[in-house]
Amino acid sequence: MIRVENVSKSFGTFKALDGLCLHAGEGTVLGLLGPNGSGKTTTVKVLTTLLSPDSGDARIAGHSVLSHPDQVRRNLGLSGQYAAVDEKLTAYENLRMVGRLYGMNRRTAAARAHELLSSFRLTDVAGKRSGTFSGGMRRRLDLAGAIVARPKVVVLDEPTTGLDPRGRLDTWDVVSSLVADGTTVLLTTQYLEEADRLADHIAVINHGRVIAEGTATELKQSAGSERIDVVLRNPADLAAAAGVLERAAGPGIKAEQDPQNLRVSIAAPEGHRLLVRVLSELEDRALPVDEAALRRPTLDDVFLQLTGHAAAAAAEAQASDGQAIEAPAKAGVPA
Ligand SMILES: Nc1ncnc2c1ncn2[C@@H]1O[C@H](COP(=O)(O)OP(=O)(O)O)[C@@H](O)[C@H]1O
Ligand SMILES: [Mg+2]
Missing domain, CATH: 3.40.50.300 (P-loop containing nucleotide triphosphate hydrolases)
Known part of the structure; x- marks a missing residue:
């Protein structure tokens, strides 16, 4: 089309x-x-x-x-x-006028205007000037x-x-x-x-x-794999937790440490399977966790990669893609 x-x-x-x-x-x-x-x-x-x-x-x-x-x-x-x-016309008059301009007869134009006012939830203000x-x-x-x-x-x-x-x-x-x-x-x-x-x-x-x-x-997906974010309770555990994540993820995958937010994160090509392993390992080692999430790359990540700068509305569009483990977003594991 x-x-x-x-x-x-x-x-x-x-x-x-x-x-x-x-x-x-x-x-x-x-x-x-x-x-x-x-x-x-x-x-x-x-x-x-x-x-x-x-x-x-x-x-x-x-x-x-x-x-x-x-x-x-x-x-x-x-x-x-x-x-x-047209601010001087009412909502109804605006739509009826458009219908007439398209060559509809009066009755058809009026009926179409009412139909659209209703489906666009404007019936209550049909008689009000659109300038208001x-x-x-x-x-x-x-x-x-x-x-x-x-x-x-x-x-x-x-x-x-x-x-x-x-x-x-x-x-x-x-x-x-x-x-x-x-x-x-x-x-x-x-x-x-x-x-x-x-x-x-x-x-x-x-x-x-x-x-x-x-x-x-x-x-x-083109922006890369999912990531695991873990927020720790104790600042002293950060490095140990990063080590756990890296061993679980396998050779060559580095964890990122964000001491300010007590967060460690790592690429997780295996998605939630890795998250489960990481959490049980952290528990075994008595490294208490405040939050753990599997995060998919957002369109923001894509846009940033492609254009080299964040989208105009990045803050507004901030994705809610960080999913708590209690409510996993994905049913399956990526192939
Ligand atoms: N009539 C015009 N004369 C000169 N430059 C124009 C004209 N229209 C658009 N441009 C320029 O072309 C580029 C694309 O504009 P536009 O299509 O309006 O972008 P967008 O809608 O994505 O913001 C901009 O750099 C803009 O300044
Ligand atoms: Mg534009």
Whole structure:
């Protein structure tokens, strides 16, 4: 449903897109993840026919942005980086207007507006001027506007940037329900957690080209194996515990000691099997443990490795992937 084929786009001498390739199958979410200035909005503009590429082509539902821009627009809904609603109109009037602009008759446009107000939880404020809305409500209204005509493909450019956590969760719900209805979504984001939650497939871009892609799981696996973190009760036990971890992990694997947090950690290609061995060994040697966890690499680790700097929202997106041993995240042992 979405195909970007070797697209380049320069502004003057600056290459904003540099041989970009992307694709998304029907009913899936493609997450375009990249730091500020990496080319996300430029990609969105090419896909939505607002900018034409210098070279390459892009297709929406099989239609080329170069040769059939009208067909592209007919199959596409866009919610831009900044929510575009008419502040003087009510929520209902905004949506009805969009329906009318798409050529629906009055009755159909009104019915569609009511339907969307309901599914975006805006019925209670249907008669209120959208200028009075919070960022989250405005965003929901803008998203509703993007799908009035039931497009096959919806493009969302940083749909949750600037939203509070509640607004972000609401938006995630909306995206999930779109996909459940079979819509294909391209979503750009700077938030790793958002890509992790919503995207079936993630393309990490920097300087206008794809530097890594795959499912969230695949990307995390590419960042290396799981790690074991053990927090000790007594500072004096740190070195002895590191020795236990290293012997359990096998030759050549070094433990890291973090005296400030009384933590030792080590790569654990064997996952929880190693954790069980480590814990029983520490117990045998009377080295009391306060916390022990098997931690999968997060998208933050991936992003850091790939781009050399932390994601813009690293702190916010801080993953809750550290799993306490009482609640192991994985049922099996990695092959
Ligand atoms: N119209 C333009 N003229 C000149 N430079 C631009 C223009 N649009 C974008 N750029 C530059 O191209 C790069 C990519 O921009 P953009 O696609 O908006 O990034 P993102 O959306 O990922 O933050 C940025 O360095 C930006 O300054
Ligand atoms: Mg942008």
